[in-house]
Every structure is written in structure tokens, then in C-alpha cells.
Amino acid sequence: MLLKLLILDRDGVINYDSDAYIKSVAEWIPLPGSIEAIAQLSKAGWTVAVATNQSGIARGYYDLATLDAMHARLRALVAEQGGKVGLIVYCPHGPDEGCDCRKPKPGMLKTIAAHYHVELNNVWFVGDSLGDLEAAKAVDSQPVLVKTGKGEKTQGKTLPVGTLIFDDLAAIAAELIHN
Numbered sequence: 001m002l003l004k005l006l007i008l009d010r011d012g013v014i015n016y017d018s019d020a021y022i023k024s025v026a027e028w029i030p031l032p033g034s035i036e037a038i039a040q041l042s043k044a045g046w047t048v049a050v051a052t053n054q055s056g057i058a059r060g061y062y063d064l065a066t067l068d069a070m071h072a073r074l075r076a077l078v079a080e081q082g083g084k085v086g087l088i089v090y091c092p093h094g095p096d097e098g099c100d101c102r103k104p105k106p107g108m109l110k111t112i113a114a115h116y117h118v119e120l121n122n123v124w125f126v127g128d129s130l131g132d133l134e135a136a137k138a139v140d141s142q143p144v145l146v147k148t149g150k151g152e153k154t155q156g157k158t159l160p161v162g163t164l165i166f167d168d169l170a171a172i173a174a175e176l177i178h179n
């Protein structure tokens with residue numbers, strides 16, 4: 001059976017983003033409807049994974065324990081609604097470290113695909129930044145832009161051909177669950 005896999009960017013898609021980075025669990029605040037959307041998707045048989053740049057680690061703004069605590073919070077909130085979150089992959093590196101995982105490179109998407117033993121082509125990757133969409137395009141995934149977070153600003157840029165655009169994660173869940 002083909003795995004119904006959806007991959008999400010984190011900041012600006014699941015939770016509010018900030019130009020000052022999300023540096024603590026207290027600053028990690030879910031966007032309206034995002035927790036419910038993830039719970040509904042997982043209860044409808046979707047595996048929801050996350051691929052997130054976290055250069056704030058390299059910059060020393062917060063540590064791995066804090067990052068893990070944010071993700072534990074995400075998992076707990078979704079579980080409260082009867083859903084679950086799949087693999088969360090993050091890039092802790094800075095923009096100048098030349099790693100293979102920082103978006104727009106597709107390394108995290110490849111890690112997720114290998115974890116679930118699936119191909120990436122046509123898997124939806126939902127993000128609010130151009131780098132998210134470019135990462136998706138690099139591995140023939142489906143780039144999906146949400147207008148939350150930096151999404152409205154990103155919408156004004158030249159997007160990869162075929163990028164789908166939705167208002168928010170709730171709209172994506174409605175599309176995937178009811179079609």
C-alpha cells in the first residue's frame with residue numbers, strides 16, 4: 001500500500017515564525033488550526049513528517065534540548081487530538097557551513113523518504129519560504145506554499161513551476177482528506 005506521506009516545514013507552517021527566531025517553547029506557538037489539521041490528517045491515514053531549518057542552533061540562540069522540547073510539545077498537542085506526528089528532521093547548521101541538509105538543499109526530504117522507504121516524486125512538501133519550495137522541486141516533490149508565516153512575502157517571488165498555493169495548513173488538510 002502506498003504510504004500517504006505529507007512533509008511540512010515547521011516555522012510559519014505549523015507555528016508562528018519570527019525574524020528573531022523561535023528560541024524557546026514559550027515562543028513556539030501553533031498557528032490557528034495547525035494542530036487540528038495535523039491530527040485530522042493522521043487520523044485519516046496520513047503520515048505527517050517535518051523538515052525544518054534550525055540555524056538558531058548554530059547561531060547559539062537555543063540548544064538541542066530546547067529544540068527537542070518544542071517538538072515534544074508539538075507531539076503532545078497533536079496526541080491530545082488523537083493524532084500523531086511522524087519523523088521530525090532538522091538542520092542545526094548555519095548558512096555558511098555547506099551542509100547537505102539545509103534547505104533549499106533537499107537532504108532532509110531524502111532522509112524522510114529513506115526512513116519511510118518511499119520515493120519523493122509528487123510527495124507534497126508544504127512551506128512558507130522559497131527555499132522550502134526549491135528543496136521540493138530539487139527532488140521532484142510537489143512544492144506547496146502556504147500564506148502563513150513568510151508565505152505572503154514568498155508568494156511575491158518567482159516560484160517553482162507548478163507550486164500549489166493554499167491559505168494555511170487547515171486548507172491543505174481539507175483538500176487532502178476530502179479529495
Ligand SMILES: O=P(O)(O)OC[C@@H](O)[C@H]1O[C@@H](OP(=O)(O)O)[C@@H](O)[C@@H](O)[C@@H]1O
Pocket residue numbers: 009010011012017018019020021022051052053054055056095129
Ligand atoms: O521555516 P523553518 O525551516 O521551519 O525554520 C526557519 C527558522 O529556522 C528561521 O530561519 C531563519 O533563516 P536563516 O536560517 O537565518 O537563513 C529566519 O528566517 C528565521 O526567521 C526563522 O525563524
Ligand SMILES: [Mg+2]
Pocket residue numbers: 009010011012013017127128129149
Ligand atoms: Mg518556514
Ligand SMILES: [Zn+2]
Pocket residue numbers: 090091092093099100101102
Ligand atoms: Zn544542515
